[in-house]
Amino acid sequence: MFEVPEDRKYLESHEYATTDSETATVGITDFAQDELGDVVFVELPAVGDEIAQNEEFGVVESIKAVSDLYAPISGTVTAVNEALFDQPELVNEDPYGDGWLLEVEVADEAEFEDLLSAEEYREQTE
């Protein structure tokens, strides 16, 4: 029912990281945006900041809830989706595309082994 693309890996707390290059795109899943409802605010780190796997890196707020964001992968932030500051609803509309949160230069590719595959994540949300 919810989209779970195969080209990325997942945290149980509903964040994803793409796996196709040395720079990972990080965001929240379709399931997560649906659970949250209308996203109205995101708080993200700045370019150059370090994030660490399983640690908090920001906050996403919908009208009804405040949720911490956890890093699926460690690394250095190389880009932040500034469009979300004016259009946080992009997270709802296109969580795997225009609603991405960060790009991260991956510190240790071995960390991907600790994440859920698309299939494993899908099972968790069913």
Add this chain to the structure above:
Amino acid sequence: MALRKPPLYDAYAGDASFTGFGGWEMPVEFDSIRAEHAAVRESVGIFDVSHMGEIHVSGPDATALMQRLTSNDVTRLSPGESQYSTITDESGTIIDDTIVYRLPRGDAEYLFVPNAGHDEEIYRRWVDHRDEWELAADVENQTEDWAMVAIQGPDAAAAVAGTTETDVASLSKGDIVEADVSGVESLIARTGYTGEDGFEILCPTADAGALWTAFADDCTPCGLGARDTLRTEMGYLLSGQDFDPADEPRTPYEAGIGWTVALDTEFVGRDALAEIDAEGPDETFVGLVLRERGIARHGYAIVADGEDVGHVTSGTMSPTLGEAIALGYVPTSYAEPGTEVSVVVRDREKRAEIVATPFIEDN
């Protein structure tokens, strides 16, 4: 304790997400809070508000009992009228707020609506005081007998008119009438909690489904999420959150509803409130708008001049304004609209300004 399910639960169970509220399992969101909010501001929405309590009071001393347990002047009500009021304790602290309907039938028959989860406590309070004062009044907790839906929005009158022969367009704000609504014997009141024109319709629990179905085509189903953003934009109080006898004890004067206090009547809390009225409250309920990115939420600190001066009791992103709005208490010296304060959001101070409520134009 298991959550109480509203009588309409099965009518929309597959269409909504749910939340526990005041002991009831209630729909929080159908499609999207933002879309539901817009429907009420621009056309018309329907809410199941069957979690609200209903206490029925009748008998020769019904008026006396109501008068001595609520802060407003019940004797101002003619049959078929209603008033907003509070229920206070001896110290003048609000236990609950309520709408008191004087029913269109009978000599002096009342139905009043305490908030979700308060019905049993308030019912006991009425019975105990009736017995103590030896008044001749019948008090009944009818919460389980009534379903209640709210039809709210600029197109509400047209939507309700399409379901009944009763002339609802000519009902004044606050009035209540008996009516046949799509074959269901109901009470229609021109009341609501959204700031829009609207009606609240009470019907027997068993007929609730027929009532919901009658409005299903014309009205957007709305959950408690939109109910909360709509009332917050109006600066309306939420019982248990903006005041609460245990966690947020406030008098009607602090809560900005001193106009519900009729000091020329005798009621529990009256003497304490007369004193507070003479001195003026130390703190007062205000509206705030954040001037930096962020959202103020329940419990966040309000700071000014480097000091912690108050706290937020309700806050959200206003769907109408696209701004973060909040309600909370500050010392009266900081209450003037235009006063600059800050709200502490996750350890960071965000600039905010005190503003007059409602945040949006009152319809």
